[in-house]
């Protein structure tokens with residue numbers, strides 16, 4: 001990982017702009033004010049801001065940072081690229097404290113950057129996972145604590161997560177309020193192709209799934225059954241194990257309001273992992289395609305903390 005960080009876009013601001021522009025504007029500059037693509041000129045001159053363009057259709061200036069997670073941040077672009085590379089390259093995530101020390105930015109800035117990077121990782125793709133001949137493992141887990149709620153029955157005071165993991169493909173995780181067929185079945189139906197072969201454990205919540213999908217197999221963990229032919233949930237359990245180690249060890253848990261962002265981070269790394277032919281550099285490059293339209297203002301994140 002360290003050797004890749006020697007590339008120019010991690011150290012040189014001009015190279016960083018060129019790197020980001022090539023990914024955000026593959027067809028050439030696009031004006032974020034009016035959407036225009038013609039009559040755009042790059043502004044030159046010693047005192048001009050880096051990466052500054054002017055649109056002669058609406059007569060407004062802009063840079064590639066505008067309208068992305070980099071907007072209204074004073075952190076140089078090459079430092080942002082280093083941060084993104086570190087986040088996508090670390091298996092269990094990287095704490096704000098570690099980013100602060102590695103990048104030499106303040107802790108507050110590091111915290112802000114990591115939340116924005118997580119926002120860029122949020123997959124806007126709502127297309128269902130799975131499909132004909134594909135297996136998707138579905139399982140739920142509990143994490144952390146909900147501070148404001150009284151401790152009632154077991155697990156009621158914990159945050160709940162539902163993950164759908166396609167074997168050999170992507171993962172998609174959601175924060176859920178309740179466990180139980182009524183809550184889970186509609187979510188599973190909305191996120192999976194009907195031709196999918198679903199794999200779960202024996203939980204009661206999943207008993208109606210067979211009606212909605214090509215097939216439904218389950219293993220009975222209570223009877224010590226973990227693998228029966230194609231029936232197992234080891235893939236989704238492996239995903240939960242990385243997620244929990246990261247949340248416990250690196251992030252020391254988070255509030256309920258931020259949980260979906262951390263899940264987006266673990267889903268992103270899983271869905272773009274080595275095993276599906278994605279190295280650290282590909283992952284960093286893919287992350288850049290998620291920066292557009294994801295402005296997250298400082299006030300928004302703080303208000304939710």
Ligand SMILES: [Zn+2]
Nearest residue numbers: 031034055058
């Ligand atoms: Zn314009």
